[in-house]
Amino acid sequence: MTEDWRNGGFGLYLHWPFCExxxxxxxxxxxxxRTIDQTRWRDAYLSEIERVSSETDGRVLxxxxxxxxxxxxxxxxxxxxxxxxxxxxxxxxxxxxxxxxANPSSVxxxxxxxxxxxxxxxxxxxxxxxxxxxxxxxxxxxxxxxxRRAIEIAxxxxxxxxxxxxxxxxxxxxxxxxxxxTEALGMAAGHLSLYQLTVEPDTVFGKRHALGHLKGLPxxxxxxxxxxxxxxxxxxxxxxxxxxxxxxxxxxxxAHNLIYWRYGDFAGIGPGAHGxxxxxxxxxxxxxxxxxxxxxxxxxxxxGELQRTVLGHDDAxxxxxxxxxxxxxxMSLNRFRTLSGRELDPDAIDELQELGLIWTRAEQIGATRSxxxxxxxxxxxxx
Numbered sequence: 001m002t003e004d005w006r007n008g009g010f011g012l013y014l015h016w017p018f019c020e021x022x023x024x025x026x027x028x029x030x031x032x033x034r035t036i037d038q039t040r041w042r043d044a045y046l047s048e049i050e051r052v053s054s055e056t057d058g059r060v061l062x063x064x065x066x067x068x069x070x071x072x073x074x075x076x077x078x079x080x081x082x083x084x085x086x087x088x089x090x091x092x093x094x095x096x097x098x099x100x101x102a103n104p105s106s107v108x109x110x111x112x113x114x115x116x117x118x119x120x121x122x123x124x125x126x127x128x129x130x131x132x133x134x135x136x137x138x139x140x141x142x143x144x145x146x147x148r149r150a151i152e153i154a155x156x157x158x159x160x161x162x163x164x165x166x167x168x169x170x171x172x173x174x175x176x177x178x179x180x181x182t183e184a185l186g187m188a189a190g191h192l193s194l195y196q197l198t199v200e201p202d203t204v205f206g207k208r209h210a211l212g213h214l215k216g217l218p219x220x221x222x223x224x225x226x227x228x229x230x231x232x233x234x235x236x237x238x239x240x241x242x243x244x245x246x247x248x249x250x251x252x253x254x255a256h257n258l259i260y261w262r263y264g265d266f267a268g269i270g271p272g273a274h275g276x277x278x279x280x281x282x283x284x285x286x287x288x289x290x291x292x293x294x295x296x297x298x299x300x301x302x303x304g305e306l307q308r309t310v311l312g313h314d315d316a317x318x319x320x321x322x323x324x325x326x327x328x329x330x331m332s333l334n335r336f337r338t339l340s341g342r343e344l345d346p347d348a349i350d351e352l353q354e355l356g357l358i359w360t361r362a363e364q365i366g367a368t369r370s371x372x373x374x375x376x377x378x379x380x381x382x383x
Contacts, residue, residue, distance in 0.1 A: 008264020330366020
C-alpha cells in the first residue's frame, strides 16, 4: 500500500466544532457555546499540524478543508495563522484548494474578504432551502434573502464557490423542487451539492420521527422520482453528477472531496475528525476526541489522536470500493486487485451489468445512473 495513496492525493481536514444553533437534522459533531477562546484553539491546531506534518514530511499537500460546525465563525486572523503554519509544514501544490464551509447567517462581505486574504480560495455555503417556511422547518437561522445575498458575496469574493441544498423535504412536491432547483442553478457558479434529507436516529428529527411527529416526508416512490428529477434538471443545465450528491460543470469538482472518493490520504485535525494516512507502508485510520474540551485537553497532553487502527488489505480495498463507486468515473479493478490481492466476483459483475446497474470498460467499473440510486445493494453484491 506504500504508494497507493498517490492515486487520490493528499489533503488536510480541520474540524471547527461550533455552531450558532444545532439543526434538527444534523448528526455532525457540532456544539453551541457562548464563549470560544480562539487563541487556545489556534494553539491547538498549530500543535496538531506540527505533529501530523512530522509524520508526512515531504508530501505535496493538494487541499485543505475547514469543515464543521460552522467554520465561518472562526476569525480571519485564526484562519490566517493556521494556513501560514500549513504552508510552512508541507510542500504545497501549485493549485492548492482551500475550502471553507459557511452559513449564510454568518456571512459578511468584510469577513469573506478576510478569509480570502488569509488564503481561502473556495467556499461552500450551507443554503439548504430557498423558501423561508422550509428553512424554519430545518432549523436554519437565515432567510431566503440572506441566502441569496451570501451566494452573491461569495461569488464576488472567490473564484470558486459551491452551495448546498437539501431535498425530499416535508410536503415537497416534484413541482416545488423543480422550481427551486432551477432557481438554484440560475445562481450557481460551477458546483452544487444536493442531498436527500436523511432522518438520523440520534437527531431531533430522528426523535420526532420515532414519535410519529415528523409529518409529510416523501415515500419511497416520491423520493426516487425526486432523485431522477434532480438528475434530469442538472444534466440539462450542464451540471451532471460527478458523485452521487455532487454536481458540477467540467473542472469545478471539489478537489478535497475527490481525495476522499479516490481514496487518497487525508489527515484529520479537530474534535471528531477522522483521517486515513499511509505510514510505513500501512493504511492507518485515525480518530480524535469528540467533545471540544476533551480534544483541547488531549492536545495539551500531546495526545491529539484518540485511536489509530491499521487497516488490512481487505478493509482498505473495501473502503476504496465504497468511496470510488460513488463517483461517475467509477473504480479501477486493477487498483482493487492490488489492494486486496483478489478479484471481484465476475458472476456478480455480469449479473449487475445485465440489470443495467453497472458499466465496465477495460479495467474500470462504475454504477450507471439508475445504479447510483441503489449503490448500497450493488456494493453488497460486489463485496
